[in-house]
Amino acid sequence: MNNSAVEQAKEHFGRVLEQQLVRIEKMKAGEEETDYATLKPIIIGIIGGDGIGPYIAEEARRILEFLLADEQKSGKVEFRNIEGLTIEYRALVEKPIPDDVLEEIKKCHVTLKGPTTTPRKGDPWPNIESANVAMRKELDLFANVRPVCVPSEGIDWMFFRENTEGAYALGGDGIEVTDDMAIDFTVATTQGSERLIRLALDYASKNGINKLTLITKANVVKTTDGKFLKIGYEIAKEYPDVEVDDWYIDIMTAKLVDPKRRTQFRVMALPNLYGDILTDEAAEFQGGVGTAGAANIGRKYSMFEAIHGSAPRMVDEGRAQYTDPSSMIRAGAMLMRHIGYPERAKKLEMVLDICGQFEKKLVMTGRDTGSTGEKFSAYLMETIRDPDLEDRWQTYQAV
Ligand code: IPM
Ligand code: MG
Numbered sequence: 001m002n003n004s005a006v007e008q009a010k011e012h013f014g015r016v017l018e019q020q021l022v023r024i025e026k027m028k029a030g031e032e033e034t035d036y037a038t039l040k041p042i043i044i045g046i047i048g049g050d051g052i053g054p055y056i057a058e059e060a061r062r063i064l065e066f067l068l069a070d071e072q073k074s075g076k077v078e079f080r081n082i083e084g085l086t087i088e089y090r091a092l093v094e095k096p097i098p099d100d101v102l103e104e105i106k107k108c109h110v111t112l113k114g115p116t117t118t119p120r121k122g123d124p125w126p127n128i129e130s131a132n133v134a135m136r137k138e139l140d141l142f143a144n145v146r147p148v149c150v151p152s153e154g155i156d157w158m159f160f161r162e163n164t165e166g167a168y169a170l171g172g173d174g175i176e177v178t179d180d181m182a183i184d185f186t187v188a189t190t191q192g193s194e195r196l197i198r199l200a201l202d203y204a205s206k207n208g209i210n211k212l213t214l215i216t217k218a219n220v221v222k223t224t225d226g227k228f229l230k231i232g233y234e235i236a237k238e239y240p241d242v243e244v245d246d247w248y249i250d251i252m253t254a255k256l257v258d259p260k261r262r263t264q265f266r267v268m269a270l271p272n273l274y275g276d277i278l279t280d281e282a283a284e285f286q287g288g289v290g291t292a293g294a295a296n297i298g299r300k301y302s303m304f305e306a307i308h309g310s311a312p313r314m315v316d317e318g319r320a321q322y323t324d325p326s327s328m329i330r331a332g333a334m335l336m337r338h339i340g341y342p343e344r345a346k347k348l349e350m351v352l353d354i355c356g357q358f359e360k361k362l363v364m365t366g367r368d369t370g371s372t373g374e375k376f377s378a379y380l381m382e383t384i385r386d387p388d389l390e391d392r393w394q395t396y397q398a399v
Helices: 002-029 053-067 069-074 087-093 099-106 131-138 190-206 224-236 249-255 272-284 312-316 326-338 342-359 373-385 389-398
Strands: 042-047 077-082 110-113 143-150 155-162 175-178 181-183 211-216 243-248 267-270 293-297 302-306
Touching (some): 002 175, 002 190, 042 053, 053 110, 053 373, 077 099, 110 326, 143 272, 155 272, 211 224, 224 243, 243 249, 249 272, 267 272, 293 326, 302 326, 326 342, 342 373, 342 389, 373 389
Parallel strands (some): 042 077, 042 110, 211 243
Antiparallel strands (some): 143 155, 293 302
């Protein structure tokens, strides 16, 4: 009995290995990189997702359409709404991304995506894979780029989280070998580690930041984290202007809380699961995950999203309209920068800082004691239109 369980598990493991080898071949072949400068129209898909997703996606769409109004008129940019990435529909077809929705997503060059509910074992939904994780794998969005910035504390961090490997790549592929034994897999590849770390090094080098920190637990997770670390140091040799050091994830989580040490970190590259955890902690300094946006970058496609979940409780309790849309709007700013509008992205980020961190004329509390998302984005919009915006920003910089 146990023997056959072991045989079945071996077969399963064999299939997992074969799939990963195929993925490596695809990475080696490379994919053509999208050139937004020559592309017309750049199709921007807006995916509401579920829970609070559609509420905050709507606010973000309004602001982007406003900032890109000229491009929309000239036909350089086109917005598309993508329906159906809801937990109800995903549960119905038992797929993390229903085929027809995926087809629509693939017709867009970039997407702005609201949060999507991820079922877990024991939930009333079928235990389907996370839509985020599926999209990252399906569109090969290998880098999850997450900035966290608190100017008043001297915090200016850019996290490069590996997005298609680690424990996540095979998170849905674990096996319950027997009733008593469950096994999950984690994977690191040369190609996958290299492309992520290279992106982080390029970013550091182009922005005149002379430091990259690699974060692993390579003293214990020797093989996969060991590979990530080794490749990091190897590639670093090609970037003599960037100094590379490395920290273990446990002490790193502690150092982020240390006001004397944390400002030294600037650009960080780390495997998938550590990146998931550390970026939530990091976002807390900025006002919580509700304020943080993220870019999921691939060569062909890119997707921009809030880093938090779909908060179904907010909807159940009738509070969805009080959700802070800042994370999605911040993701929208990253989207604009990515497709070639860095000035407008900067302006939007400035406005988010002025309204959310300095001026705080309206405060979001997630309930009726604070502003609604709609009123908050009207406040943002009004600030964008302010001809004296730059002066207003300087006032806060001087403080
Ligand atoms: C994130 C989220 C996702 C992740 C979940 C929803 C699967 O926490 O984007 O950080 O773990 O990657
Ligand atoms: Mg997370």
